[in-house]
Amino acid sequence: MIGLSHYLLVGAALFGLGLFGLLTKRNLIAVLMSIELMLNSVNINLVAFSRFSATDAAAGQVFSLFIIAVAAAEVAVGLALAYAIYRGRDTVSVDEMNWLKW
């Protein structure tokens, strides 16, 4: 029987993968993809919790729908930024994107 913990494990694994990618990937596109992974892991958690434990079953699912919408917007903005940076600076490596300091 697949229970709540299985979903949570999948979610956690996905989150860990995403986090790992976020912290280690040098390619901006890959970083954005990692972020998507993390957001999706959160979605899994939300849907799972709403299915197994919440009294109001719809709340978690509505919330994840919101997250999907936000994620889409975020990807749009992120990719636009990445593209703009690429055009301007000829790079998609996050190591080289440190000009917003000080």
Place this chain on the structure above:
Amino acid sequence: MWADFSLHHAWLIPLLPALAFAIISFFLLRSPWLAARLAIAAMGTAFLIALGVVWAVGSKGITVEAPFVMKTVWFSMPGLVASMGVLVDPIAAMMLFVVSLISLLVLIYSTGYMTGDPGYARFFAFMSLFAASMLAMVIATNFLQMFVFWELVGLCSYLLIGWYFFKISAREAAKKAFMTTRIGDFGILLGILFLQIAFGTLDFGELAVKVPAYVQQNGVALLTCVALLLFAGPIAKSGQFPLHVWLPDAMEGPTPVSALIHAATMVVAGVYLVARAFAIFSVLPGAMTVIAWLGCFTALFAAAIALTQREIKRILAFSTISQLGYMMLALGVGSLTASMFHLMTHAFFKALLFLGAGSILHALHDKADIFEMGGLRKSMPATCAMMGIAVLAIAGIPPFAGFFSKDEILVAAAHVSTPLYIGASFTAFLTAFYMARLFLVAFFGEENPHNHAHESGLAMLAPMGVLAVFSIIAGIVPFTMGFGDWVRFGPAHHAGIDWGIASASTLIALAGFGLAWAIYGNGARRSDAIVKQVGVLYSLSLNKFYIDEIYQWFNRNIVTGLARVLYWVDLNVVDGIVDGAAQKSGAVGNILRRFQTGQTQHYAALMLMATVMMTLILAITAGAVAGGGKI
């Protein structure tokens, strides 16, 4: 009728010239002719009212004990009520008469003297304000009112001494006058504050009652200090040693200003203040002694300086200091009558002397050295005659005005202390000598061919004539009419002439004349030989005993030095700490900014670590959270 009106409208006496000042400065600066007429008209009316007041004092039996008082509240708060008002008693009436008369004459004189000055109208405005301030001070009912107008008198003297403001010397002289009197103001303000706090009033009438009572209960020690603080004001204003230094420099102003300052306003303000507050001073023997000795010393000291000065107005300035010393001496030995009498006679002959000097300077285009004048007797006979009268008056030759008042002072001094009497008499000798020197050197002897002197016009001579008449009669007439019955403190005092002292002083004055004749007579200049013999004394006197230099040194080195040190402290210590703190904050920021790498992934890693840490902390303290909700 007129007397009654005047008495009840005595406040008009200062108000009219003040209004003249306001009207001239707002509307008439471009119409000098009108401005002068307005100022004279206002002053003349004020003089008429002052005459009415004098008449009223005589006819209504207003005495020092029962003055006429009107007052109104100026501002008030719990524990401090300041009023403004009018106090008319014989002393004030006498002052009103003298001040308004001399101001009027000087204003008339100025119409001639100031002709062609670009600030003609402004001059009359300032002179009106000067007279107004002095007149308002004279009728003050309390110390605060007196101080207010006392300061305004100082302001006007500043403006008028610095009249030729384009001259550095005039500018500095004006500043000096203000500063020196400010030092005195410090003392007087402290004294006033103490009186206010100790007695809860500054009213002369109330203080006259409360102070003697206080002295009876608590002794004189504290009040003597207060009186001496109060006296600091007169020291500065009336040019007493050691704050006399501004007075000779004040000669930088136009001559009518000098006449007004020396005769009617400003310098006599100090003497008047002591007289007004005589109820306080007279119960404090310590203070009185100081006043007497300081007055005597100043008289002698200034006379010693006057011996060697060469500029005509400077000689007169030191002579004023010396005569003010006399007035203080008289107050110090307890004779208010003598002091006020001398104040009055001195006002007339000193105004005359200054106006005469102005007439000479006008004719010689401001050539001030008496040794460059010579033989003015022929070209300026009227001026010469009137100056002669004034010289006789100041030297104390009977029956001229100075004789009677000086005699009263000498009598009063002789009653109290022989050394004071001797000092005063010796001063009389010096006075006769230097005045005769001035007169002989300037008017007699060879005519200086470079001078093209000419007699002054009527506008200048007429006021001088009036003053000459007063210089003759202002002694004998009041003397015979019982001046001492009215202007007095304590019981009326009927001094007949003490023939011994009178004849001695006359002889002394004649001796002074004789010595001057011996040295300077007939155009001779036998002084050089004497100078050689007493070189040190001569240069001490010529350089005014180096008092100015001492002050300058003090100001330059001590005051400015301290200011520089404090400025350094401000820039380097106070601001140093401030800037240092800013720098340290900057340094800390410099370290902290290293955490801001600009690498997004570093931030993300930091966030991760922080989250983990917080989770751990929460996990560890979870028990406590579950237990009581308190960490």
Place this chain on the structure above:
Amino acid sequence: MSFPVLSTILFAPIAGAAAITFLPTTAGSTIKKVSAASMGISFLLSLMVFFGYNWQTGGMQFVETLTWLPEMGASYSLGVDGLSAPMILLTALIGFAGVFASWRVDERPKEFFILFLLLVAGVAGTFVARDLFLFLLCYEVVVIPIYIMIILWGSSKRVTKEYAAMKLTIYLLLGSAFLLAGILMLYLNAYPAGARTFSMEALAKAASSGALSPEFQKFAFFFVMLGFGSLLSMWPFHSWSPDGYAGAPTAVSMVHAGVLKKIGGYGLIRIGLLMLPLGFKFWAPLIAAFGVANVAYAAFIALVQKDMKYVVGYSSVSHMGYVLIGIAAADVIGINGAVANMFAHGVMSALFFAMIGHIYHATHTRHIPDLGGLAHQMPRATVGFFLAGMASLGLPGLISFVPEFTIFVGSFKAFPLFAVLAIAGIILTALYVLRVLADVLFGPRRSEWDGVHDLHGADWVPLVVLGAFLIGFGFFPSLLMDVVNSGIEPLTPLLVKIKTAATLWGGL
């Protein structure tokens, strides 16, 4: 409800600023006219408030109250009493004069006047607020325009204008941080949760009801003292003031020295004394000592300054010393004098700065040794400069004599030694004032200034308006003193209580 006079005073400049935002940048003269009109409304209404204030009955008048943030106990409540009526008049007066003193600002006039009007509105708000929250809000509104105005329109002399602006702003913000801490402490401790309020009247009652322990008052007052003290340029937190004034454009110097500083003195009385009386008693000797340091130290330093604005800057520090001493005396007479002196100093220093601004505009220098003999070319500016100088040295017949005298009377009893030292300050004041007057105005004619303009057109307004108050209140001090006294006299029971209260921990 009657016509909201105080709100109109407060919002007329804001409305003016809003109107200016719709004007084109190039419409310089229209912008100035709109500013003048909006400040004129404020000025006229504040005259109405001041002279319409019934000092015989006293108390808060022209009251307006609207609920605002009831959860926190903050409300929009305005009103004036004898303490704030002179201050609101002063604010509007100097704001009005300041607009005309800025008439020759041609660089970015739009931004300048918007910021200036906001600044004046903020200052006005602090004085009419009857609610601490509103008070703090208005106070914070004030700081930012000043910073921008100094940076954009200021001038760099001994220090750069950026440094001056930074120093001034950081000092004010630091002061307000202390203040905020002190006020929050007061807010939290005065009443239990739920009953908390920012109302000044209510907070002033907390101390007398015993809700605030003496130790607490002592602690909280320290913060309030630091906050208001640095705002009042209390020694040793004064050094922003000369630098700031020297860097600031004329109108900002006028408003800052004229009224903004006075918030410090006002707050020390309104918040420090009324709400934390025992703390006040504990710290009063220190305030008096600092006050004396202000008077003497700054006066000495003013003696050797070469820049006119620095002289006036240090002089204002020096004059604030009198205010501090007067307040610290904790005596009806002394506090009366302190409040009146704040008014007097405001008028006088505003006039000073206006005249210096004019001279600087005409000659492009403020360096005293370069100037001289200006009375030849600028007789009208000379009159203004001279009047301000004479008022500064406390000449009777001008506005500042009576307040100073009153302060001396009040403080002589409480701190005789300090009072004597402070009175000695009149000598130093005269020394530096006369030096500036002599070196700038008098002396030989200098041909290089022959072509310069004297006051003309709009330049007259500051001289006439400020001069009228300088002389009018000088000759008729009761016009000012009666109003002030109506605000201070009711404090008598409190002051008596302070006098008789046991000294805390031996006192200072």
